[in-house]
Amino acid sequence: MANHWEEVQKKLDSIHEKQLFRETRIYQGIDFCSNDYMGLATNPSMLDFFQSQKDIYPFGSTASRLVRGNSASMDRFEREFANFVEGEAALLVSTGFTANFGLLDSIAGPDCYVFTDRLNHASILDGIRISGAKKKYYNHLDLIHLRSLLEKVDLEDPSRNKKRIVVTESLFSMDGDSPDLKSLLALKNEFGFVLVLDEAHAFGIYGPMGKGLVFRDLDHKEIQSIDYRVYTLGKSLGLEGGIIVTKRIGRDHLVNVMRSFIFSTAPLPMVSELASFALSLLGSMDKERKNLLTMAEELKQSLKQNGFLITNSTSHIIPLLLETEKEALFYAASLQEAGLDVRAIRPPTVPTPRLRISLNTKLNIKNIHRLVKELVLVREKWSSL
Numbered sequence: 001m002a003n004h005w006e007e008v009q010k011k012l013d014s015i016h017e018k019q020l021f022r023e024t025r026i027y028q029g030i031d032f033c034s035n036d037y038m039g040l041a042t043n044p045s046m047l048d049f050f051q052s053q054k055d056i057y058p059f060g061s062t063a064s065r066l067v068r069g070n071s072a073s074m075d076r077f078e079r080e081f082a083n084f085v086e087g088e089a090a091l092l093v094s095t096g097f098t099a100n101f102g103l104l105d106s107i108a109g110p111d112c113y114v115f116t117d118r119l120n121h122a123s124i125l126d127g128i129r130i131s132g133a134k135k136k137y138y139n140h141l142d143l144i145h146l147r148s149l150l151e152k153v154d155l156e157d158p159s160r161n162k163k164r165i166v167v168t169e170s171l172f173s174m175d176g177d178s179p180d181l182k183s184l185l186a187l188k189n190e191f192g193f194v195l196v197l198d199e200a201h202a203f204g205i206y207g208p209m210g211k212g213l214v215f216r217d218l219d220h221k222e223i224q225s226i227d228y229r230v231y232t233l234g235k236s237l238g239l240e241g242g243i244i245v246t247k248r249i250g251r252d253h254l255v256n257v258m259r260s261f262i263f264s265t266a267p268l269p270m271v272s273e274l275a276s277f278a279l280s281l282l283g284s285m286d287k288e289r290k291n292l293l294t295m296a297e298e299l300k301q302s303l304k305q306n307g308f309l310i311t312n313s314t315s316h317i318i319p320l321l322l323e324t325e326k327e328a329l330f331y332a333a334s335l336q337e338a339g340l341d342v343r344a345i346r347p348p349t350v351p352t353p354r355l356r357i358s359l360n361t362k363l364n365i366k367n368i369h370r371l372v373k374e375l376v377l378v379r380e381k382w383s384s385l
Ligand SMILES: Cc1ncc(COP(=O)(O)O)c(C=O)c1O
Pocket: 095, 096, 097, 098, 100, 121, 123, 169, 173, 198, 200, 201, 232, 233, 234, 240, 241, 242
């Protein structure tokens, strides 16, 4: 039998050789990489609220939500969140990863087809895998390809005995682009699939009061017809946690079958207290949202004018595409040396290396200009190597 630690060393050597080694580091520099898009993780009112909380015992939730881990603040937050995004019911879980993974595992199974955008998040892909469903990848954002796959499955199973599920992010975290939601809903109408939409990176920024992309692009009836909407508290709400919005019976079903919910300690009670407060702030941040999107447009224009290659980003997430892993690492390290926290994203997280630049409301236009200036300098350094 092979020696385990030799095997581990070999794997690490191979990761190093491919310039794909990762390590945890303490952050520093101006934030161009976090998902704290609305700056709530360091919002002074959030800190005041936290410090005003008299009753923070128990620190931990002490058990799963089905045992002793449920608190009034969790139930309240779920109601508030469901109201905010106009859903029937919501289920709070410990992370967005848990939400996607557990949801897909709960609603899919071996006798089921799941159609997934090729670039969906790992939590979605792993949930499908663990469910044992037949996974059908469609090309990124390509609803024509999705249609052709749905038609093919209809030929195999014309009476639609087997369940069809379609799952996509509304805003892709590593590309900054979005599917055409109207056309997706039209396909749902035609083919009758179950739709799971992950609003992780759109919630808080798009739509009235930051309710998400569905509120910008769809009407009330269309929104209500989405079977499951997945959100995370770890991005625009500045905290941690995941929340699934669905019908009341959808929630009851998950509470009874979702293993990553049933068999895991509930989130800290303080999380749901803070989340309620964060939600109350989010609605009134229109000025910040507008400013964020103006900065994003400015950055995209400026990068293009300076000859940088970026994805077809339609959002505040602006990936700058580079040729090699080594180049991406060089850019990220040089920017970090200059005090700008930009990170290299490499396979297998994404198919091709890039800098994932994500903007947040704490930045200003001077920061944006500085970033472009530094990028130009780094490019000069790189070409002279
Ligand atoms: C689209 C998407 N969904 C879900 C998650 C997981 O959320 P969390 O970080 O709360 O576990 C992420 C994380 O980056 C994500 O990008």
